[in-house]
Amino acid sequence: MRIGSGEGFWSPIVWAILALGVLAIGFAIWLQGRRTYKRGTEQEEPFLSGERLPEGAGVGATHLYWGFAEALKPLLMRLGAFHSGFLGDYVGWLLVLLVISILVVMLG
Amino acid sequence: MSGLNALWQAILVLVGGGAIGFLYKGLDRKLAARLQGRIGPPLRQPVLDVVKLLLKENVVPRTAVPWLFQAAPFLAFVAAVTALLYLPVGSLSPVLHSYGDLVLLLYLLAIPALAMAVGGFASGSPYAVVGAQREIVMMMSYEFPLAIAAVGIAWRLSTLGIGPSFSLATIAANPLWGLVGPLGWIGLFLLFVALLVVTPAELSKIPFDIPEAETEIAGGLLVEYSGVNLALFYLADVIKTLVIAGLVVALFIPYGIAAPLGIAGIGGKILDILFFLVKLFAVIFVAVTVIRVAFARLKVDQVAKLYLLPTTLISLAGLLLLVLDKVVMGG
16 A cells, blocks of 8 residues: 655555564564663662652653743744734734735745 | 565665664764874774673663653664665665655654653653753754755755655656756755754754763763663664765765766666765765764754754755746746
8 A cells, every 4th residue: 555645655554564574673682682680779760860869850841842942032032022912913913824825825 | 576576675775774884883983083083992883882782781760661661762773774775775766665755754764863752751760851852852943944955855856847756766866956057056055054954963963962961961861771772772873874864865966976987787786886875974974973073062942043043044045046946947
């Protein structure tokens, strides 16, 4: 079976068969490795530069966006200025962008 | 192509790809050392590293989601290795040229990084979670210019009536440099630059190694991996380096050497494969070895800014020039 769009194409079944074959190779390599360790010892503790990880401690998901927010701070500050809080303004922006998108699609 | 023939070709590409991947990894480390005034490890060091990892304990941390933590290295390995079979090698079409295109290859290239991030999150280690978050931020930053470079080339080919335009065999057989005008030529050059800038980030190499950052977060998303699981990630990295370099070659420098020299037949094909390997090495040397020696590690916001602003703008400018080239040149 081959899924195509005219210009692009792929066969999920061929890839799946291939992936199974490669998975078998990976598993064969995995079996060659040492699979034991000292369970229930300090070895199982996550590495934290010698510190103990407090129960329930973790890195919050919101930190994910820090890099983006910091990189795009000037742009986000400018965009923030557009947030007037009036619904009419937001609908207006939506309409303007829709018109631009339709024009781009029609001209393209 | 018969199934048996395809199987032999696949085995040849996988074995050859693995051997070349290890050789280039060794060369990369040796040359990087020489550029820094060190002697460097022997060429066989990457193989020794994998052998050593097989002898080490394969620890699963107490805080991990065990099945996800163990599955991530396999996912990375499978995606990287299968991607190899969708790449053209010299003047030869990809082994699976009829069964997958450029878009599939781009997805397969994204999976190892995603698998590493998933493994990092699944480990439950704060260092690994920070590294995984950085990997995601970096991916979301460089995927857009990468996609623009790839889609721009396929789109221009389709406007010239050459298809299927997303097929890597088609792209490699029809280098755009000779088919576009001056504007298109500049556009292609900009897309080439954008892809070269994306390459070290795709491979998480310095200055884009923030997800691992040994001196800061102790290996980041890989901090909890050891033994054979780490070896699988290592193997995925070896193969992925070849694949990304092969993609750059297929998209921008797919030229062979046998035809200009008038060498045909099996000798010509072998010569083209050797020339392809030289081009792969040149891409890896320029985009990985030299860059990682010349620059220090960037911060996560600097990486995001670099890819979201200048690199994206360069790739968009390249795409715009290809569009203008189509308007000026027609077809």
